Amino acid sequence: NAGVTQTPKFRILKIGQSMTLQCAQDMNHNYMYWYRQDPGMGLKLIYYSVGAGITDKGEVPNGYNVSRSTTEDFPLRLELAAPSQTSVYFCASSSGRDRGGYTFGSGTRLTVV
Amino acid sequence: DQQVKQNSPSLSVQEGRISILNCDYTNSMFDYFLWYKKYPAEGPTFLISISSIKDKNEDGRFTVFLNKSAKHLSLHIVPSQPGDSAVYFCAASSRGQNFVFGPGTRLSVLP
Numbered sequence: 001n002a003g004v005t006q007t008p009k010f011r012i013l014k015i016g017q018s019m020t021l022q023c024a025q026d027m028n029h030n031y032m033y034w035y036r037q038d039p040g041m042g043l044k045l046i047y048y049s050v051g052a053g054i055t056d057k058g059e060v061p062n063g064y065n066v067s068r069s070t071t072e073d074f075p076l077r078l079e080l081a082a083p084s085q086t087s088v089y090f091c092a093s094s095s096g097r098d099r100g101g102y103t104f105g106s107g108t109r110l111t112v113v
Numbered sequence: 114d115q116q117v118k119q120n121s122p123s124l125s126v127q128e129g130r131i132s133i134l135n136c137d138y139t140n141s142m143f144d145y146f147l148w149y150k151k152y153p154a155e156g157p158t159f160l161i162s163i164s165s166i167k168d169k170n171e172d173g174r175f176t177v178f179l180n181k182s183a184k185h186l187s188l189h190i191v192p193s194q195p196g197d198s199a200v201y202f203c204a205a206s207s208r209g210q211n212f213v214f215g216p217g218t219r220l221s222v223l224p
Binding site for chain 2 (some may be wrong): 090092101104
């Protein structure tokens, strides 16, 4: 079982560049999430989706966009990267039914210089 | 304003002793709580949960206690093992979705 797969694992971006962080899950989960973790801080929710075609903003959505065209994939797009977006990004999924928590990917470490 | 607080950034415990990790929350609407464990370069993994209808949940060496009146929960690990060394996150939600995470506590279990 692959679970939740995130690519790339590491990336360095220049200010103003754009990129897409990929996230895919093979558990047929309806719910998917993007979090960022800054040093010494908890995970903050960027965007989430409750099913294909449905997305909604989390706590810190500014500077990001998402789409959910399939159940499996939930890419996160950064437009015009800024140093404040330097962080570790985690994608997660859940069935929404078992309340047993989320399955997380291993993270993408992004540095904007 | 942090809704979920873990006031100890780090904790060191001797192998075989008890580890107690604390978590406080401010939102009285939170009714479901999780603990996650995170090793370096990996995503968080689910450890144990507790619903507000309970005050204790146990799973092997891990026990979570919930004090609703104090808005406080704690994770007890007995006995602590070197493999338990990790960052532990407390997370809270209302109705089991869109969890709010604490900043984490780094536990070091010394052999």
